[in-house]
Amino acid sequence: MKKILKSTLAIVAVFAVFTSCNNADKSSNSGALSSNNAEKVYVAPGEHDSHYAFISGGYSGNLTVYGLPSGRMFKEIPVFSQFPTNGYGYSEETKPMLETSYGFVPWDDSHHPDISQTKGKLDGRWVFINGNNTPRIARISLTTFETEEIIEVPNSAGNHSSSFITENTEYVVAGTRFSVPVPQKDISIKDYKGNFKGALSFISVDPEHGHMDIKFQVLMPGFNYDLSHPGRGKSHGWFFFTTYNTEEANSLLEVNASQNDKDFIAAINWKKIEEYVNNGGGTMMPTEYAHNVYDDDTHTATSTMKKEVRVVNPTEVPGAVYLIPTPKSPHGCDVDPSGEYIVGNGKLSANLTVHSFTKMLDAIKNEKFAGEAYDIPILNFEGVLAGSVEQPGLGPLHTEFDGKGNAYTTFFISSEVVKWKLGTWEVIDRKPTYYSVGHLTIPGGNSAEPFGKYMFAMNKITKDRYLPTGPEMEHSAQLYDISGDKMELLLDFPTHGEPHYAAAIPAEIVKNNSRKIFKLSENEHPKKALSDADTKIVRDGKNVHVYMTMIRSHFSPDNIEGVKVGDKVFFHITNLEQDFDVPHGFAMIGARNAELLIAPGQTRTLTWEPQKVGVWPFYCTDFCSALHQEMQGYVRVSPANSDIELSWSLGE
Numbered sequence: 001m002k003k004i005l006k007s008t009l010a011i012v013a014v015f016a017v018f019t020s021c022n023n024a025d026k027s028s029n030s031g032a033l034s035s036n037n038a039e040k041v042y043v044a045p046g047e048h049d050s051h052y053a054f055i056s057g058g059y060s061g062n063l064t065v066y067g068l069p070s071g072r073m074f075k076e077i078p079v080f081s082q083f084p085t086n087g088y089g090y091s092e093e094t095k096p097m098l099e100t101s102y103g104f105v106p107w108d109d110s111h112h113p114d115i116s117q118t119k120g121k122l123d124g125r126w127v128f129i130n131g132n133n134t135p136r137i138a139r140i141s142l143t144t145f146e147t148e149e150i151i152e153v154p155n156s157a158g159n160h161s162s163s164f165i166t167e168n169t170e171y172v173v174a175g176t177r178f179s180v181p182v183p184q185k186d187i188s189i190k191d192y193k194g195n196f197k198g199a200l201s202f203i204s205v206d207p208e209h210g211h212m213d214i215k216f217q218v219l220m221p222g223f224n225y226d227l228s229h230p231g232r233g234k235s236h237g238w239f240f241f242t243t244y245n246t247e248e249a250n251s252l253l254e255v256n257a258s259q260n261d262k263d264f265i266a267a268i269n270w271k272k273i274e275e276y277v278n279n280g281g282g283t284m285m286p287t288e289y290a291h292n293v294y295d296d297d298t299h300t301a302t303s304t305m306k307k308e309v310r311v312v313n314p315t316e317v318p319g320a321v322y323l324i325p326t327p328k329s330p331h332g333c334d335v336d337p338s339g340e341y342i343v344g345n346g347k348l349s350a351n352l353t354v355h356s357f358t359k360m361l362d363a364i365k366n367e368k369f370a371g372e373a374y375d376i377p378i379l380n381f382e383g384v385l386a387g388s389v390e391q392p393g394l395g396p397l398h399t400e401f402d403g404k405g406n407a408y409t410t411f412f413i414s415s416e417v418v419k420w421k422l423g424t425w426e427v428i429d430r431k432p433t434y435y436s437v438g439h440l441t442i443p444g445g446n447s448a449e450p451f452g453k454y455m456f457a458m459n460k461i462t463k464d465r466y467l468p469t470g471p472e473m474e475h476s477a478q479l480y481d482i483s484g485d486k487m488e489l490l491l492d493f494p495t496h497g498e499p500h501y502a503a504a505i506p507a508e509i510v511k512n513n514s515r516k517i518f519k520l521s522e523n524e525h526p527k528k529a530l531s532d533a534d535t536k537i538v539r540d541g542k543n544v545h546v547y548m549t550m551i552r553s554h555f556s557p558d559n560i561e562g563v564k565v566g567d568k569v570f571f572h573i574t575n576l577e578q579d580f581d582v583p584h585g586f587a588m589i590g591a592r593n594a595e596l597l598i599a600p601g602q603t604r605t606l607t608w609e610p611q612k613v614g615v616w617p618f619y620c621t622d623f624c625s626a627l628h629q630e631m632q633g634y635v636r637v638s639p640a641n642s643d644i645e646l647s648w649s650l651g652e
């Protein structure tokens with residue numbers, strides 16, 4: 001035991017050493033690119049990028065939008081985190097988006113965006129992304145670039161092997177990283193083995209509106225489910241999940257979860273389970289999870305608490321779940337565009353293991369089994385193996401595909417991207433990354449039709465790539481041209497938060513659907529005001545509702561009296577503009593809140609509880625016109641026992 005412990009610690013130490021000194025690798029860093037390469041990323045002023053990239057924000061909880069090839073950041077879309085920049089999670093309309101069974105949770109850790117698909121091709125309708133910490137899946141509209149829906153995932157913990165979608169967006173799939181007692185209960189952590197479970201959730205997506213619903217959860221053995229990808233083409237109907245900690249250790253995992261020579265890729269025949277469930281199979285388990293939906297017409301989100309979820313035990317559906325042995329704590333689980341090859345990126349493995357879907361079916365048919373785990377058949381390793389890439393690098397994490405028969409794998413420890421050929425498994429090229437690369441993205445990389453022109457690597461350590469900004473640097477991404485035989489480094493660009501994965505798509509597929517305004521005629525917000533005639537102030541006990549409008553360059557009303565200390569004031573503000581890109585802001589002195597940034601035609605509500613007697617200003621925060629500085633108003637706040645009547649005016 002001691003010996004095993006030592007040798008494993010040595011492996012771990014190698015991980016650490018390489019990580020800390022790989023910036024010594026600077027000799028290969030040719031700072032000067034050929035002018036030819038510079039031209040390749042130059043997007044002239046006023047011209048547009050050819051691709052959108054949606055980059056996960058990691059611990060920012062959000063999603064950032066970039067252009068490729070320029071590497072320019074266009075937007076941060078708030079998803080799981082409150083965002084004072086536009087009031088998301090602060091306004092009354094958006095607060096329900098962050099409700100969970102634990103209450104209001106204004107932060108998460110988002111890792112893997114994935115774009116919706118039709119027939120295996122990116123259709124550019126929605127981006128899905130996972131919240132890791134308080135397990136949730138979000139759907140973001142690529143029409144409004146706003147988060148439209150968030151569903152909590154019960155029985156899950158560390159929602160990491162998420163959020164990947166099937167080839168017709170039938171499901172967005174979420175797998176738990178940490179196994180936990182299901183249902184949760186008060187037991188000793190030492191009783192982990194055999195008692196904890198790993199829930200893999202299949203969340204159906206309504207083809208028209210995108211609405212999500214947990215169709216079923218497969219309750220798997222208590223391993224860690226790290227990443228996943230859908231089968232496609234011939235393997236459509238299957239889903240693959242990498243596992244680690246098949247040792248089921250509950251402490252010092254860096255050692256105790258690195259004992260087994262092989263962990264597993266779990267292969268799930270979701271079509272089979274779907275059929276079982278459609279015929280009434282599975283068990284409804286009492287639980288609690290929030291389902292939050294934003295409505296574009298009312299400009300308002302609602303949160304509903306769901307009370308049960310359908311769970312399926314793998315042994316209930318024979319032939320639906322298999323385990324494929326895969327060397328050494330695999331991280332990424334990637335499926336090539338044809339659906340034939342399943343790559344298991346064994347973090348501690350010398351070689352990169354590739355499984356064959358065809359051989360998997362054959363092994364199942366001919367019962368080439370190597371035992372079972374909790375009654376789930378383990379397939380024979382050799383029987384499924386397609387081949388392996390011999391010693392391609394150290395610490396493989398993730399693989400993407402260019403649609404031309406090549407795969408690109410990131411190596412964290414040796415800090416490089418390695419290009420290799422599917423089928424022959426030969427290494428074709430390798431390029432350093434700066435430094436310690438995690439994921440990489442090729443537009444359409446998780447689809448049947450990747451757009452193999454660009455690839456970008458998202459790195460974990462930045463060090464000297466930019467001007468120093470104190471002890472913590474934003475993470476760096478590197479863009480490569482992959483249209484030729486050899487990868488060519490084109491550009492470094494900083495990212496925000498901690499990008500893990502990113503999803504990218506040709507701009508053509510998205511840009512023409514992008515919304516320019518919200519039509520006032522379609523505004524169904526119950527507290528909208530569509531003209532001066534609609535503006536009013538209504539007292540309801542201590543609640544004061546202000547129905548306000550904003551347009552260049554005034555608020556209506558802009559003088560308000562009769563508010564008292566102890567009141568709760570709700571500013572319901574409608575932006576009357578019907579021009580593209582003319583939002584107005586609203587900020588109120590002393591509001592324990594953020595501002596509102598209100599899009600043209602939208603209604604938003606800010607709550608303010610006046611603390612002090614006096615006359616208090618509010619103003620527009622977005623420089624909207626030549627007379628933006630004039631866009632302001634006052635609220636008179638009187639003592640709690642005052643008998644001043646509510647009154648309001650504009651221009652008097």
Ligand code: K7E
Binds near residue numbers: 111331398437438500
């Ligand atoms: Cu960062 Cu996909 Cu969460 Cu690998 S994961 S790096």
Ligand code: CUA
Binds near residue numbers: 551584621624631
């Ligand atoms: Cu409206 Cu500034």
